[in-house]
Amino acid sequence: xxxxxxxxxxxxxxxxxxxxxxxxxxxxxxxxxxxxxxxxxxxxxxxxxxxxxxxxxxxxxxxxxxxxxxxxxxxxxxxxxxxxxxxxxxxxxxxxxxxxxxxxxxxxxxxxxxxxxxxxxxxxxxxxxxxxxxxxxxxxxxxxxxxxxxxxxxxxxxxxxxxxxxxxxxxxxxxxxxxxxxxxxxxxxxxxxxxxxxxxxxxxxxxxxxxxxxxxxxxxxxxxxxxxxxxxxxxxxxxxxxxxxxxxxxxxxxxxxxxxxxxxxxxxxxxxxxxxxxxxxxxxxxxxxxx
Amino acid sequence: xxxxxxxxxxxxxxxxxxxxxxxxxxxxxxxxxxxxxxxxxxxxxxxxxxxxxxxxxxxxxxxxxxxxxxxxxxxxxxxxxxxxxxxxxxxxxxxxxxxxxxxxxxxxxxxxxxxxxxxxxxxxxxxxxxxxxxxxxxxxxxxxxxxxxxxxxxxxxxxxxxxxxxxxxxxxxxxxxxxxxxxxxxxxxxxxxxxxxxxxxxxxxxxxxxxxxxxxxxxxxxxxxxxxxxxxxxxxxxxxxxxxxxxxxxxxxxxxxxxxxxxxxxxxxxxxxxxxxxxxxxxxxxxxxxxxx
Numbered sequence: 001x002x003x004x005x006x007x008x009x010x011x012x013x014x015x016x017x018x019x020x021x022x023x024x025x026x027x028x029x030x031x032x033x034x035x036x037x038x039x040x041x042x043x044x045x046x047x048x049x050x051x052x053x054x055x056x057x058x059x060x061x062x063x064x065x066x067x068x069x070x071x072x073x074x075x076x077x078x079x080x081x082x083x084x085x086x087x088x089x090x091x092x093x094x095x096x097x098x099x100x101x102x103x104x105x106x107x108x109x110x111x112x113x114x115x116x117x118x119x120x121x122x123x124x125x126x127x128x129x130x131x132x133x134x135x136x137x138x139x140x141x142x143x144x145x146x147x148x149x150x151x152x153x154x155x156x157x158x159x160x161x162x163x164x165x166x167x168x169x170x171x172x173x174x175x176x177x178x179x180x181x182x183x184x185x186x187x188x189x190x191x192x193x194x195x196x197x198x199x200x201x202x203x204x205x206x207x208x209x210x211x212x213x214x215x216x217x218x219x220x221x222x223x224x225x226x227x228x229x230x231x232x233x234x235x236x237x238x239x240x241x242x243x244x245x246x247x248x249x250x251x252x253x254x255x256x257x258x259x260x261x262x263x264x265x266x267x268x269x270x271x272x273x274x275x276x277x278x279x280x281x282x283x284x285x286x287x288x289x290x291x
Numbered sequence: 292x293x294x295x296x297x298x299x300x301x302x303x304x305x306x307x308x309x310x311x312x313x314x315x316x317x318x319x320x321x322x323x324x325x326x327x328x329x330x331x332x333x334x335x336x337x338x339x340x341x342x343x344x345x346x347x348x349x350x351x352x353x354x355x356x357x358x359x360x361x362x363x364x365x366x367x368x369x370x371x372x373x374x375x376x377x378x379x380x381x382x383x384x385x386x387x388x389x390x391x392x393x394x395x396x397x398x399x400x401x402x403x404x405x406x407x408x409x410x411x412x413x414x415x416x417x418x419x420x421x422x423x424x425x426x427x428x429x430x431x432x433x434x435x436x437x438x439x440x441x442x443x444x445x446x447x448x449x450x451x452x453x454x455x456x457x458x459x460x461x462x463x464x465x466x467x468x469x470x471x472x473x474x475x476x477x478x479x480x481x482x483x484x485x486x487x488x489x490x491x492x493x494x495x496x497x498x499x500x501x502x503x504x505x506x507x508x509x510x511x512x513x514x515x516x517x518x519x520x521x522x523x524x525x526x527x528x529x530x531x532x533x534x535x536x537x538x539x540x541x542x543x544x545x546x547x548x549x550x551x552x553x554x555x556x557x558x559x560x561x562x563x564x565x566x567x568x569x570x571x572x573x574x575x576x577x578x579x580x581x582x583x584x
Contacts, residue, residue, distance in 0.1 A: 057455055057462050125475070130482065138484045139440050142468055221471060225445065228465035236468050246469070250355025250447035252382055253363075265534045 030266040037062075037259035050229045050244065052152030054082065054257040062260045064267065065263045066229040070144070070237035071213055071268075073230060074223065077148025078155055078212045083205050085152075086159030087194075090201070093160070093168035095175075095189050106161070113157035117217040124222030136234055142224035144237045150218045155208035162207060166200025167193055200283045210272050216241040240268050304426045319545055323357020323370030324449050325472045326491035327534055330396060330565045331370055337561060338552050345545065348474055354449025361537055362386050367546050369537040370447035372398065372491065373456075389540030391582045394533040395553045397524060397568040399492040399517025400454060402504040403477065405484045410434040412506045412514045415458055422454075424464025429485065441467035442479045444486035453532055454489050477501065483555070484583060491534075492517045493566035506530060520563075524571050533574055534567065537584065551584050 038046070041062045049063025062218030089109075093102050128149055129141030136145075170193050178188040194201065219225075225246070244261055251258045292332055321331055328351040335347035352360075357369035362383045375383070375390060402418055404410060407448045410432050413421075420426040421439060430436040444451040450473075455463060470476045476488040481500040495503050496518065505514035508529040516531070517521040522528040536553075538546055552558050559569040570578075578584055 051465070053462060053465075054454075057459065125478070133482075139483045140468075140479060142479070154423075222470035225470075226466050226468050236466070238469070247444045249352055250359050252359070252379070272361060 007063065010161055027269065030262055030269055032147055033259060034149060034263035034266045035259075037256060037263045041260060041263075044262070047267075051118070051225055053261060054247070054260060055252075060257070062256075064240065064264055067238060067240045067243055067264070068083060068267075070223075070230055071239040071241070071271075073150055073233065073237055074147040074219060075146050075209060075213045077144060077233060079205065079209055080149035081148060081152035081158055082155040082208060082212075086156050086205070086208070087201060088159045088162035090157075090167055090204075091189050091194070093164050095185065095193065102103045106164075109157050109160050112153070117154065117215060118221070120150050120153060121218040121221030127136045130223065138234060140224075142222060144223060144230060144233045144235060147219045147223040147237060147239075150222055150235070151212045151215055154215060154218065155212045158211055159204050159208040161203045162204030163197075165196040169200075199285055203279040203283040206282065210275040210279070214268065214272050216245045220245055230266060240264050244268075256260055294439070315462065317344065317545065318348055319368065319549060320366040321347060321349045321368040321370060321536075322352060322360045322366040324354040324372040324534070325351045325444075326372040326398065326448075326450055326493070327370040327536075329532075330493060330537075330562060330567060332335060333565055334553055334558060334561055337557075338549055342548075345549075347549065353445065353447035354452070356448040361390065361539065362388055362446050363409065364539075366579065367538065367542065368549075371535045371537055372532070373453040375448065375537060391540050391542075391556070393536045393538065393578050393582055393584070394548055394570050394574040395536055395550075395558075396534045396562040397570055397574075398532050398534050399523040399528050399568070400450065400489060400530040400532055401490050401492045401495045401517045402487065402506060403495055403501045404504060405432050405478050405480055405482075406502055407484050408434060408502060410501060410504075410506070411502045414504050414512070415509050416509065418504075418506065419458045419460065422463055422467065423454070423459050423461050425467060437485045440483050440486045442470055442476045442483075442486055443467045444476065444489075445469045445471065450491065456531075466502065468521045491567070492523070496566035520568050521582075522575075523568050540580075547582075547584065550552075554584060 046062055046064060048065050050065040051061040052067060053061050055254065093105060097105065123141075124146050128146050132141035132143070133139065133145050174192055174196055175188050179185070180193040183191070188289050219237070220238045220242040223238070223242070225238040225242055226236035227238050228236070230237045244264055247257070248261055251261060302415055304491070315539065328349060330348045338345060339345055340387070354369075354371040356371055357366065358371055358375055360366040360469070361369035363386075374392070375486070380390060389470070402413065408429070412427060413432065417432060421432075422441060422443065424441075426432065428438055430438065443454075443463055446452075446469075446493055455461075468479070470479060470488070473490040473494040477494050477498055478488050480486040480488045481498070495501060503516060503518055505516045506529055507514045513527070515527045517523055517528050519528070519532070523531045538550070554575070562569055
């Protein structure tokens with residue numbers, strides 16, 4: 001009996017360690033494959049120059065400036081759209097909706113999370129794009145706004161379900177006290193419950209953000225992917241993820257271009273890692289307070 | 292309940308294993324050009340109908356992707372709408388691959404504009420200027436006063452490289468939108484009154500809502516349309532190109548049989564049906580010399 005227990009214990013520990021090892025392995029691989037790129041590329045030029053054209057007819061350039069701006073733009077746009085809707089829906093589900101409605105809506109939101117991104121990207125081309133082009137009087141709808149809206153839709157399920165969890169786990173005594181003091185339900189949700197669940201809600205938004213910034217297929221299909229530095233939200237954008245997706249298939253292995261793509265991947269990894277880390281810290285703070 | 296789950300899991304696994312075994316034996320893997328994918332798909336479907344027991348899998352990804360796959364030995368035939376670059380050939384040789392080129396069809400690479408755009412005649416020089424971003428308004432070309440929107444392909448596309456090397460002799464404008472495939476370019480230009488794009492002729496023959504631009508080799512030369520098969524074959528249409536497949540020199544009998552089918556009269560009839568053009572004698576001879584078919 002003791003042996004069996006130890007065995008199971010060991011097995012579980014091995015599983016946990018495996019995940020950590022995989023993460024470390026990916027990081028090591030990215031760093032290792034990125035470093036050779038900087039034998040030929042100046043690191044300042046890589047980070048701050050706008051032009052990325054490794055297969056140029058004239059002269060290869062490796063600058064991720066416009067890609068960084070593009071990624072940040074669509075991510076910010078997506079959050080601008082998804083955070084208010086997401087938190088609103090979460091508040092509705094946790095406090096306003098009757099249990100019957102809640103039981104029906106929650107699974108539907110979870111189904112939304114299961115829609116493949118390629119399908120959402122397709123909707124971007126045939127549905128959202130034309131609407132944007134008509135609304136803004138543009139010749140086409142392949143731009144940052146389109147990408148932002150679609151990515152917002154992708155982030156919604158994450159933001160809604162995690163925010164709803166955070167709001168629901170606010171102690172009932174809070175809302176009871178607030179209502180007893182004569183506050184309306186609206187006031188209770190906005191002034192009492194939301195602040196109490198704030199760190200959980202922030203963590204939900206940040207996890208949604210982590211999901212958005214790494215998303216590839218949607219931006220590849222719906223944003224036009226022009227490599228020029230975007231001037232505003234109605235310009236075409238080309239994110240880091242779509243560049244990697246386009247170019248990794250055809251790049252000759254072990255060339256500067258190949259290493260440079262891994263370097264782009266490393267930058268992306270560091271960004272998402274920081275976002276996840278920050279959301280984790282916020283979440284811990286929140287759980288600590290409750291406990 | 293648990294028992295059933297296990298049984299289902301094991302059966303699925305077994306089925307997968309069987310399926311992958313079948314694939315490993317007879318499957319020909321074809322990968323590459325998005326311009327060629329519909330045509331090669333059609334050819335392989337008809338070939339498989341006539342030859343039960345043979346399996347062909349056709350995937351896209353772009354000519355660059357196909358050529359890379361041939362080098363890495365992950366496909367048997369690479370579709371390419373451009374020729375392999377000398378650098379790629381030497382890389383392939385260093386990896387132990389001996390790439391052989393077969394021409395299976397002719398393409399009049401078509402420049403397309405929206406149906407409401409009446410600029411339907413351009414010289415090669417003008418097209419180069421438009422896509423380099425030096426000419427940015429239709430009024431400069433005798434059209435309406437609207438800015439030009441450029442639609443092109445992504446850098447893994449053979450069409451992207453062919454068009455750039457032949458017409459631009461420089462880099463594409465960084466404002467050109469990089470579309471995911473020929474059909475996406477067609478759809479975008481259909482919608483966008485100010486758009487211009489380039490696609491394989493197989494994608495425009497049946498398309499509505501577009502004008503196919505007639506192209507002249509230089510100012511003063513005659514304009515020719517890619518829809519006219521005579522002009523494409525004779526080379527009067529200046530951006531005609533052969534569509535290639537690359538195979539490793541040590542290709543199998545199965546691969547050879549399929550290649551033979553493609554260049555046979557029946558195969559070439561399918562090529563014409565799909566909107567491309569049959570290969571002229573020049574390339575029939577070339578294929579004989581290259582792979583002996």
